[in-house]
Amino acid sequence: MKFVQLKRGLRAGALAASVLATGMAGAPYAMAQAKTSVQLGAIEVLSGPNAKYGVSIKSGFDLALSEINAAGGVLGAPLAIHYEDSAGNKDQAVNAVRKLIGADKVSLILGPTLSGEMFAAGPVANAQKIPIVGTSTTANGITALGNYVFRTSLPESDVVPVTLKAARDKLGVKKVAVMYGNDDAFTKSGYDVMKAALTKLGIETLTTETFGGKDTDFSAQLTKIKAMNPDAIVVSALVQAGAGIMLEKKALGFSDKVRIIGGNGLNSPKIGEIAGAAANGTLVGSPWFVGKQDAANVKFVGAYKAKYNAEPDQFAAQAYDTLFIVAKAITAAGAADPQKIRDALVNVKYSGVLGPSAFTADRNPADTSGVVVLEMEDGKFAPLK
């Protein structure tokens, strides 16, 4: 009896294996389509110290997902996202990519959250010819990982020069001090962009100061900067350090005219929440801000608030648009086939809460016309007048 059971078990196993084997040969995507839904994967930082970014992104995806599926999904079937938590760890991000491709058979992967994770996970997806689309990976060199690696977030090099030019032309900023987090890929590459842009715009750099991403004390650097009397301080930092700099700058009695000019990292409502009045006057460039008054954005912000009882940040907005872009590409591809989706993605044009978007030949976002320079006023970013 036992033997028979064992034999039956073996046969079932062999059957499953043969199904999977055909799957490997290329048919499963058609099967998946006929079966139920189009499978996407998403790798985000959902636990650990950087979970705030991943959670925002997931919220954006989920909102877009419910809207897409409420409207009938794609290719006549609902869209499904398998979430994998990378915990901000590149090894786990790689594990997740492999699991999504090998076990979940996804047609496309969203994420990972951090540039460092993409540098490790991107090549794996690329080698398997599965498109992988980062929504928050702004470091230099991301899309150079391969033909299947995309990103929808504007790299800093498209945004920062716009901000600095506005500061020079509208506010008469001629000499600045620069501060950047030197132990983080994101803030360091942001600094590289700032340095190049400052030179190009002919703005004088009085001093360049660094700090650690987890530092809380910036008094030494700011005291030194204050003595040099700059027109503005250009800062490449993430929210926590950025807000700390603003608070300390105010505490040290800088004139309000000395503004902070930041990169993408400071483009978060959290800045106003943490730094309060000290954040006023901060300039950032962004394709999006929460108070953007076009119909698509008003609808998005309203729906987001209704669903999560919180204001969306730029990570959520970027994720929200990205899922629509991907859905449009899948529809254009006509099948949940990774190769076809990739080819469709390259050509897809979409207009969402971030304005019009498309990809360049090297799979970076093409449209930078939407970049506006924002100014922090009473805890909210609004366009610089």
Place this chain on the structure above:
Amino acid sequence: MSAFFANLLFTYQSLIYGLGINAILGLSMYVVLAIGQLSLGQAAFMGVGAYASSLLSVKLGLSFPVVLVAAAGVPAMLALLVSVPTLRLSGVYLAIATIGLGEVLRLFYVNWDYAGGALGLSGIPDRGGFFTIFGTLALLLAAAFAVGRSRIGRAMEAIREDEQAAGVMGIDVPRYKLAALVISAAIAGIAGAYNAHVTAFIAPGDYAFDNAVTILSYALLGGIGSPLGPVFGAFLLTALPELLRPLHDYRLVLNGLIIVSVVIFMPRGLFSWHMRRIGAAK
């Protein structure tokens, strides 16, 4: 059928590689703990191996065996330098000094533009695979057993139990401590090279305090009665986050709970078997 396994291997490749690499790290920790020293520098030595090997691969395109020699040699040399002051220090001082080493190296990588600075080093070629990693692990395990079952293994255990009494047995305690730290650094460096060459990307923050602590927990969870303990501990702690994936946010919570329970209820580790320390039949 083979496609099924090919798929399985693909899906769990980095997990499987991770098991092997972390087991090697567990062994490197074992070499130090077996002599009663507590080093929290294993992650730092791993990082030195990773950086040294990756730079040679990426910048000079050297062949993998050559790269591996450097991956073992450079951290070993560093260990030699570090051990001069730390050998005089006992227990917790060595632990904290080696934490300092990790932190100093992190700052060094961050400021070292040739090695990519804060951006890290990407595009590391895919070298060494299943057989390299697990072959190394098997070799090291065999070596650990061979050494354990000899006068060297007995001397190490003697030093772990009672340093002074070991000295009275005629054992050159400082030399043993030095050798243990240097060898463990070389082993960690090799693990670092494997890790770098299968994940394609390394960054300064990859070898920080957290990782040192994780490596230590491999050995403590598994127990140090024999070299199998840390290997077993590494397997478990590497597989655990993957097995616990469905728990999402509460994954690390459970991970911590497991470590606490093991230490309190099984203070000698999960795998408390003691190996015989004699290299001949009875």
Place this chain on the structure above:
Amino acid sequence: MTDALLEINHLGVRFGAVQALSDVSFRVEAGTIHGLIGPNGAGKTTAFNVISGLARQTSGQIRLAGVTLDQLPSYRRTRLGLARTFQNIRIFREMSVLENVLTGAHVQTGGSALDILLRLPRFRAAEREGVARARDILQLVGLESRAESGAGDLAYGDMRRLEIARALASNPKLLMLDEPAAGMNPSETQALRDLLLVLKKRGVTLLLVEHDMQFVMQLCEEITVLNFGALIAQGSPQEVRRDPQVIEAYLGTKTAHKLEQKS
């Protein structure tokens, strides 16, 4: 007189404000059993620690078979033929009895690291030989039946004997025993005395710290007496027993009482 194995010259040890030993000199002749006695706190264990290299003298000299030991680390002294036991038993409790003795034979055991890694026949032969020798020593101390037991599981008296076996394994010229009879019952003490006499016959010189006066007086040919870190008497058991300073040092204690009765 000419072939003193151990020579202690003007030894002084100071721990902070405490002068643990001051100007102590004595010689241990080869082939003898030499006693080192004195009331508690006299500095006997300190002397042992300094001779074996676990503590450093602040002045004076130690010579073993003509070699100056002064600043040598303990393992070098062992290699020169010195072995010791500890008052508060310090065996390796997590090893087996046999492994303990083999550890004691560390210096005697051959096999380079390469031999060990490749498990060459040379190495295995050395291990076999080591095990055979260790078993002989265990037989000598009467522990052969416990060879495979965990050392931490032994009875107290057996632990003391294991410590002696471990010390013997290094093939010492001078064996220093710190209260070997402590905690032993009369029959164990008798066995220990026989063992020490056998060792003496085999040419091992013994330096003995012991509180059991009867034991010391019966065994030792020469006795050195310390009190408050200073040498107060030296000589044969008969001489020492009659020494007024010694009697005074022990006066009021049970031992002193015993001493007087015996004389």
Place this chain on the structure above:
Amino acid sequence: MLGQQLLNGVVLGAVYALFALGFTLIFGVLGVINLTYGFYFSAGAFLALYFTQGLGISMMLALLLAGIVTGGIAVILDGLLLTPLRRAKAPELASLMVTLGATLFLYSLMSAYFGTDIRRLPPKVFTNVGFNWLGLHIETSQLLILVTMVVIVSGLGWLTQRTRMGLAIRALAENGTAAQLAGINAGAVTRIVSFLSGGIGGLAGVLIGMNYNAIEPYMGEQMMLKGFAVVIMGGLGNIRGALVAGLMLGVLETLTAGYIGSSLKDAVGFGLAVLTLWVRPVGLFGRATIKRA
């Protein structure tokens, strides 16, 4: 500028010293590197947030309450985790490991529950006011840190040197077994020391969270590395040493950032710690006798 930089340094140093005090106390007396210490720091900040925002208690009272509650947590954790190990005479490494697992557990529980968003004390609860004097600038929260540090240091000094309890604490620190033989209730002293250490950690968390106005679950872990450096420099278990080493580190870091280069700032701490280990392994103020292994 030098005056302001020195003041910046002293304030930063006070932050380090304040954090390190409880850490070094627990090591000095109980002989354990208790990695859960950083958690009390985070927990204190979150508790203060809850007391002021959730219960509407005033800031000063919340500060005190947070210290008391974190002290209590420390006592409970010590009882649950370390007391069983002490009783079983487990090796030193086991205690390190158990606090490690507990740290992982506690931090991740906290971030799973509260999220990892940075929180701040609302302005109506606490607003910093700046004072200017002779061209120097200092804030209320910074003054509060300096004052608290002085109070704690002198309080600990009084407790350990002038009271019977202090005598018991010193005896336990000197030699656990001997203290117990001398009739000291080691359990009670352990609980008191855990309470003090946890309370100091919690207070430090509130004050420092308030000063930088950023409270998040992992804030304690960030402090641990600097804490290690200070405790090494001052000598493990040395309260006066932690104070002086903390201030020294703060001033040197600030001067390095201000006059040499800010990228070297973080290297100062571990550079000094490593130097201390080379030259004087027992720390600047440690006694020359090291405990025998």
